[in-house]
Amino acid sequence: MKPEVSIAIPVHNEEGNIEGLWREIRDVMDPLGIPYEVVLVNDGSTDRTGEILEGILREDPRVRVVELDGNFGEAAALSAGYRFSRGKWIITMDGDGQNDPRDIPRILQELKKGYRAVSGFRRDRQEAFLSRVLPSRVANWLIAAVTGCKIHDTGCGLKGYRADLVRGFNIPHGFHRFLPALFGVKGEEVTEVVVMDRRRQAGRSHYGLGRTFEVLRELLTIKFVLSDPEGWRRRFRKIVPFSATIAAGGMALALLAPGTWSLGLFAGAMAVTALARIVQRNLQRFIEAQRRGVYKVKEVKGGD
Numbered sequence: 033m034k035p036e037v038s039i040a041i042p043v044h045n046e047e048g049n050i051e052g053l054w055r056e057i058r059d060v061m062d063p064l065g066i067p068y069e070v071v072l073v074n075d076g077s078t079d080r081t082g083e084i085l086e087g088i089l090r091e092d093p094r095v096r097v098v099e100l101d102g103n104f105g106e107a108a109a110l111s112a113g114y115r116f117s118r119g120k121w122i123i124t125m126d127g128d129g130q131n132d133p134r135d136i137p138r139i140l141q142e143l144k145k146g147y148r149a150v151s152g153f154r155r156d157r158q159e160a161f162l163s164r165v166l167p168s169r170v171a172n173w174l175i176a177a178v179t180g181c182k183i184h185d186t187g188c189g190l191k192g193y194r195a196d197l198v199r200g201f202n203i204p205h206g207f208h209r210f211l212p213a214l215f216g217v218k219g220e221e222v223t224e225v226v227v228m229d230r231r232r233q234a235g236r237s238h239y240g241l242g243r244t245f246e247v248l249r250e251l252l253t254i255k256f257v258l259s260d261p262e263g264w265r266r267r268f269r270k271i272v273p274f275s276a277t278i279a280a281g282g283m284a285l286a287l288l289a290p291g292t293w294s295l296g297l298f299a300g301a302m303a304v305t306a307l308a309r310i311v312q313r314n315l316q317r318f319i320e321a322q323r324r325g326v327y328k329v330k331e332v333k334g335g336d
Contacts, residue, residue: 040113076103
């Protein structure tokens, strides 16, 4: 029987968490009486995760294991999860056990109302405030302001989608932090559900403060990605050399006639050139991701 719901989980070195998470999912989903599958994407794990996934696969025929040919990152693993999910609705969650499977039915309930995307909102975060919660709140505010998608917690891994919205979409590295806005959903097409946030039971977090700076870098690009990435890439290919030429002229003026005006022209043009170059590269990454993909599959097991 074709699954109605697919639960896609990227997994990287989660030997102490993934089996318990799968059992929790089974305990939540079985009583619902809905045909479902669990798609576990092994993103190049180097611990015993692969061995544990094999055991889960042997025990539960509703499990599919997608083995990636290396460590491609969370964005790529999510993309693979979308592609190999066969359900009408796709639920994503982190493999570290911090998302609570008991919240899945409420995500599904909102999807059945007609929303194209449902995002979890971890109102009561179980993490360090200064290093994780505060930077996350700042990033979420900036993302909402730039994209217009008023989501409080874009970093929550527990999300739900209509499959036709995400299947086949390739997310470049770092851009998963802009979900669901990256899929172009309008305000009335997305809603939030307050969900639990649990402490990691085993292993260590794969995230750090460096993630905040990556968000700021990609934030420069997201508005252009959401409108016309190919058109904007062509425009920025002209903007970069033009601003670089102005910067060169400003430097020449600063050398020949030092002063505030010439130095300001040079500094301003250099800043514009640097920012435009970042945007141009990110647009190129996004376009290439859609054309060439962002991951390589080694093997797909189960779910026949």
